[in-house]
Amino acid sequence: MKDMKMLEARNISKRFGGLMALEDVNISVAQGEIVGLIGANGAGKTTLFNVISGTYAPTSGRILFKGREITGMRPHEICRRGLVRTFQVVKPFRNMTVLRNVMAGKLFGKDRVKNLEYAREEALKILEFVGLAQKAHVLARGLGLADHKRLELARSLAADPELLLLDEALAGLTPTETVEAMEIVRKIHEKLQITILMVEHVMKAVTGLCSRIVVLHYGRKIAEGTPKEIAENPEVVEAYLGESIEA
Ligand SMILES: Nc1ncnc2c1ncn2[C@@H]1O[C@H](COP(=O)(O)OP(=O)(O)OP(=O)(O)O)[C@@H](O)[C@H]1O
Numbered sequence: 001m002k003d004m005k006m007l008e009a010r011n012i013s014k015r016f017g018g019l020m021a022l023e024d025v026n027i028s029v030a031q032g033e034i035v036g037l038i039g040a041n042g043a044g045k046t047t048l049f050n051v052i053s054g055t056y057a058p059t060s061g062r063i064l065f066k067g068r069e070i071t072g073m074r075p076h077e078i079c080r081r082g083l084v085r086t087f088q089v090v091k092p093f094r095n096m097t098v099l100r101n102v103m104a105g106k107l108f109g110k111d112r113v114k115n116l117e118y119a120r121e122e123a124l125k126i127l128e129f130v131g132l133a134q135k136a137h138v139l140a141r142g143l144g145l146a147d148h149k150r151l152e153l154a155r156s157l158a159a160d161p162e163l164l165l166l167d168e169a170l171a172g173l174t175p176t177e178t179v180e181a182m183e184i185v186r187k188i189h190e191k192l193q194i195t196i197l198m199v200e201h202v203m204k205a206v207t208g209l210c211s212r213i214v215v216l217h218y219g220r221k222i223a224e225g226t227p228k229e230i231a232e233n234p235e236v237v238e239a240y241l242g243e244s245i246e247a
C-alpha cells in the first residue's frame with residue numbers, strides 16, 4: 001500500500017537517571033522511504049534506535065510498526081516482524097566465518113529457516129549482494145572495518161527486513177569505501193525495496209541517499225524536511241551543521 005506508515009514513533013521520551021536522552025520525539029517513516037536521522041554526538045540517535053528496536057523500553061510514548069503496536073516487545077520479536085537494526089559498534093561472532101555469521105541470521109531471523117543447505121545458499125546470495133562473497137570463509141575477526149560494515153549489512157539482510165535501521169553504517173570509512181557502501185545502501189533500498197531509516201554523520205551520504213531528514217538536538221526533534229530544507233534551516237545550521245554545511 002502506498003503511503004502506508006511503516007513506522008510511527010509517537011511522543012517518545014527516554015530518561016536515563018537525570019538525563020532526558022529523548023524528549024517527546026515524533027518520527028514516522030512511510031513504506032518505501034529512505035529517511036536520514038542526524039544530530040550531534042549524544043543527541044539521542046542511537047537511543048531512539050534502541051527504543052524502536054526494543055532494546056530499551058521508552059519512558060513514555062508508543063511505537064507502531066505496520067500499524068501494529070510494538071511498544072514493549074522484545075527485540076527478537078520485533079526483528080521477526082521485519083524491523084531490523086544494525087549496530088553502530090558492530091558485533092559479529094568473531095570466531096565464526098563470514099558465511100556462518102550470515103547463516104546464523106537466516107536460521108534465527110524472520111522466517112527461521114530450518115534447512116542448513118538452504119540457509120547457506122541464501123547467505124551466499126546476500127554476501128554476493130554486499131560484495132563480500134570472496135571472503136565467505138574468512139573468520140569475522142580477520143575483517144577490516146569496511147568489510148565488518150558489509151558483514152553487518154549482510155547479517156541484517158539475512159533477517160529479511162521490511163524496515164532497516166542503519167546506525168552509522170558508513171562511519172570511519174575512507175572516501176572510496178564510503179561511495180561503495182552508499183551504493184550498497186542504495187541497492188538495498190531500490191532492488192530489495194526495503195524501507196530505510198539511517199543515522200549518519202557523513203552529510204554527503206545523507207543528502208545523497210535520503211529524501212527526508214530528521215534532526216535531533218539534545219533529545220528533541222528540532223527539524224524535519226528535504227535535504228535542501230535542512231541545509232537552509234538556521235536552527236539546524238546553528239545546532240549541528242555549522243561550518244560543515246559546504247562540505
Ligand atoms: N544506557 C545508557 N545509560 C545512560 N545514559 C545513556 C545510555 N545510552 C545513552 N545514554 C546517554 O544518552 C544520550 C544520547 O546518547 P546516544 O548514544 O543516543 O547519542 P547518539 O546521538 O547516538 O550519539 P553518537 O553520534 O555519538 O552516536 C547521551 O548523553 C548518552 O550518554
Ligand SMILES: [Mg+2]
Nearest residue numbers: 045046047088
Ligand atoms: Mg549513536
